Amino acid sequence: MLHGRGLMWLWAAPVCVTLACGDAGGETSEASASDGGASETSAAASTSAGGTDGATSEASGAMTTAATSGATTGGATTAETTPLTTGPKFDQAVPDGAPPVSEGCSKVDFLFVVDDSGSMGDEQVSLNNSFSGFIDAIQMTLEEVDSYHVGVVTSDAYSANAPGCQEIGALVTQTQNGACGPFADGFRFMTEADDLNTTFACAGQPGTIGAGDNTSMQAVYTAVSPELNAPGACNEGFLRDDALLVIVVITDEEDDHDNPPGFDYYGSPGDPLDWYDAVVAAKGGVEENIAVLSLVQHEEPNDCPPQNNIEPLITWFLAVRIMEFTQMFTHGTIGDICVDNYASFFSDAVSIVGEACETFTPPT
Numbered sequence: 001m002l003h004g005r006g007l008m009w010l011w012a013a014p015v016c017v018t019l020a021c022g023d024a025g026g027e028t029s030e031a032s033a034s035d036g037g038a039s040e041t042s043a044a045a046s047t048s049a050g051g052t053d054g055a056t057s058e059a060s061g062a063m064t065t066a067a068t069s070g071a072t073t074g075g076a077t078t079a080e081t082t083p084l085t086t087g088p089k090f091d092q093a094v095p096d097g098a099p100p101v102s103e104g105c106s107k108v109d110f111l112f113v114v115d116d117s118g119s120m121g122d123e124q125v126s127l128n129n130s131f132s133g134f135i136d137a138i139q140m141t142l143e144e145v146d147s148y149h150v151g152v153v154t155s156d157a158y159s160a161n162a163p164g165c166q167e168i169g170a171l172v173t174q175t176q177n178g179a180c181g182p183f184a185d186g187f188r189f190m191t192e193a194d195d196l197n198t199t200f201a202c203a204g205q206p207g208t209i210g211a212g213d214n215t216s217m218q219a220v221y222t223a224v225s226p227e228l229n230a231p232g233a234c235n236e237g238f239l240r241d242d243a244l245l246v247i248v249v250i251t252d253e254e255d256d257h258d259n260p261p262g263f264d265y266y267g268s269p270g271d272p273l274d275w276y277d278a279v280v281a282a283k284g285g286v287e288e289n290i291a292v293l294s295l296v297q298h299e300e301p302n303d304c305p306p307q308n309n310i311e312p313l314i315t316w317f318l319a320v321r322i323m324e325f326t327q328m329f330t331h332g333t334i335g336d337i338c339v340d341n342y343a344s345f346f347s348d349a350v351s352i353v354g355e356a357c358e359t360f361t362p363p364t
Contacts, residue, residue, distance in 0.1 A: 105360035107147040107243035108138070108353075113219050115251040116154040116210030123295075124205045126342050127250055131204060132197050134346035141354045150196060151189040151238050152203040153219045155251060156211040162188075165234035168215060169222030172203045189238045214253045217325065218268035221278035241363045245283055246353055249294040249326075252304075252337045254319045272325040284363055291331035291356040293349045296322050297338060304338035331356040 114124060139145070151171040159166055160176040171188040173181050180202035184193035190200065222228060224245070228235040239245070255267045268275065280287050296319035297304050308317045326332040333352050335345035 103360070103362060104144055105142070105244040105357040106144055107149075107240055108142065108145055108357070109149040109239055109243045109245050110151070111220070111223055111238075111245065111247045112150070112152045112204060113216050113223075113247065113249045113251075114152060114154055114204060114206060115214060115216060115253065116156065116158065116206045116208060117212050117214065117253070118208045118210075119252060120210075120250075121208050123250060123252060123337060124207075126340065127295075128201050128204050130342040130346050131200050133343055134350070135196055137347065137350045138353060141350050142357050145357065146192075147243070148192045149189050149238055149240070149243070150191070150194075150200065151223070151235070152200070152206070153223045154206050154210055155214050155216040155219055158206060158210065160206065160209065167234070169219050169225065169228050170234035171223070171238060172206055175202060175206050176209060177202070177207075187237050188234060213266060214251060214255050215268045216249055216251050217255045217270075217272075217275045217322065220247060220249065221275055221282070224279060224282040226282070239282065241284060244289055244291065244353075244357050244360050246291045246293065246356075247279070249292070249296070249322065250337065251295070251319065251322070252297055253317055254297075254315075255322055256316075256320075272321050272328065275325050276328045286361050286363075288330050288356070289360055290329055291353050292326045292329045293333055293335070293345075293352070294319070294322055294326040295335045295337045295342065295345060298323060298334055298336060302336045302338055303340075304336070308338075 112127075114120070114127065116124075153169055153171060157166055157168045158170070158172060160174065161170055162173050162179075165171070165173070165188070173179065173183075173188050180199055181188075183190050183199060185191050190196055190203070223235060224239050227233060229239045230236065270278075279290065283289050297308060297317045299318070300309055302309070304317070307313050323334055326334055331352050333349060335342070335349075339345075
């Protein structure tokens with residue numbers, strides 16, 4: 001597992017989780033930012049990731065570097081994280097006009113982005129098998145948090161979703177197997193009032209009927225966009241200004257612009273920096289208020305099939321652009337999509353979410 005810590009911007013940031021997986025043979029794609037979603041920016045961002053040893057992200061002249069070490073042993077991935085701050089905290093007077101003091105988070109919005117393409121069946125099962133332990137550990141660790149929003153989106157415009165919300169980024173409330181709700185609070189997302197193990201087992205397994213064109217990143221920034229969170233829209237009420245955003249992405253395929261021979265795929269519009277800008281803007285410009293946990297195919301060593309680590313398949317499966325996006329966030333981490341059990345990844349992710357919660361900056 002890689003743990004990337006990157007750009008610090010002036011915006012508020014959410015935490016997101018995405019699960020995506022590509023069809024057999026792999027696909028990559030090309031798109032222009034004019035197709036919708038994230039807007040182009042003149043700023044440049046570059047990221048280099050070397051296996052599970054470390055990552056460095058640089059953008060717009062600001063650079064933050066974080067070193068991590070990880071290993072995959074017997075199908076489990078582990079990571080070590082260096083705390084952002086050490087030492088005691090003291091109450092101090094805040095001058096007029098100074099930025100708000102971090103008070104920790106009391107609310108968390110979880111966004112799971114699950115690839116629903118043909119090769120993702122086993123990965124969806126593994127996600128659901130690990131979900132209960134992850135949420136239980138989050139609730140035990142974040143003792144001050146008393147409100148949770150949990151939403152699931154797929155990597156495309158989900159055709160099995162409820163009528164009127166069969167568009168990319170819309171929260172899943174039903175699958176081809178039937179309705180997952182109604183949810184306890186009457187919205188299209190789950191809360192602590194729901195039986196999360198039951199409701200997530202439905203929404204978190206959307207099946208493998210989705211498109212082969214992986215647009216997981218478009219699903220991320222569209223799901224938190226003002227348009228989809230507006231009154232009367234499909235995600236009304238999900239994203240909160242005063243909540244930590246945790247994004248979980250699960251996919252075994254790159255979200256790319258390069259078309260493999262014989263495939264007319266385009267991926268998500270824009271580039272990693274465009275996606276980053278759109279997500280951070282949705283959280284009011286505070287990047288540190290977002291955590292991103294990505295389960296993807298990373299560099300070797302990994303547990304992926306040997307053919308996935310050599311040309312031509314490595315070009316289609318190695319999630320270079322999704323990893324670059326993840327490593328731009330201070331609270332970003334990467335795990336191996338190909339392991340049989342995600343419990344170790346989510347166990348390590350609890351400390352990252354906890355750190356993000358401790359440093360949460362409330363909106364002004």
